[in-house]
Amino acid sequence: MPLKKQTDERKKAAAALAEARREQERREKSYRERALKIYPWVCARCGREFSGKKLRELTVHHRDHNHDNNPPDGSNWELLCIYCHENEHSRDLEADWYDGPTAGEGQETFSTHRPFAELEKLLKGGK
Ligand SMILES: [Zn+2]
Numbered sequence: 001m002p003l004k005k006q007t008d009e010r011k012k013a014a015a016a017l018a019e020a021r022r023e024q025e026r027r028e029k030s031y032r033e034r035a036l037k038i039y040p041w042v043c044a045r046c047g048r049e050f051s052g053k054k055l056r057e058l059t060v061h062h063r064d065h066n067h068d069n070n071p072p073d074g075s076n077w078e079l080l081c082i083y084c085h086e087n088e089h090s091r092d093l094e095a096d097w098y099d100g101p102t103a104g105e106g107q108e109t110f111s112t113h114r115p116f117a118e119l120e121k122l123l124k125g126g127k
């Protein structure tokens with residue numbers, strides 16, 4: 001049955017994928033734990049301190065951006081909070097939204113401006 005074979009292969013692929021994910025998770029967990037043992041629980045960029053539940057927001061950054069490079073002395077790791085970590089990775093990219101107007105401000109202008117009234121005027125007034 002070709003159909004059965006296909007499902008088997010798909011199942012195998014899914015299992016392999018799941019295994020790869022588990023493996024990666026295991027690896028990430030282990031280097032994170034090691035990094036947390038070596039370094040103080042402080043963001044290397046903004047200096048925020050973390051403990052308890054908040055510790056989840058402290059992540060391990062790889063200085064050379066190679067997640068497979070995990071020397072036991074931790075020299076390739078840096079503890080960064082999720083915000084600084086994101087910043088670190090988007091530093092060279094367009095990051096305008098950080099300084100842009102907040103969504104709230106945009107909303108207010110929109111509602112007081114009454115765009116539909118304006119539109120109506122345009123339609124009625126004509127050329
Ligand atoms: Zn930070």
Ligand SMILES: [Zn+2]
Nearest residue numbers: 060061062085
């Ligand atoms: Zn990173």
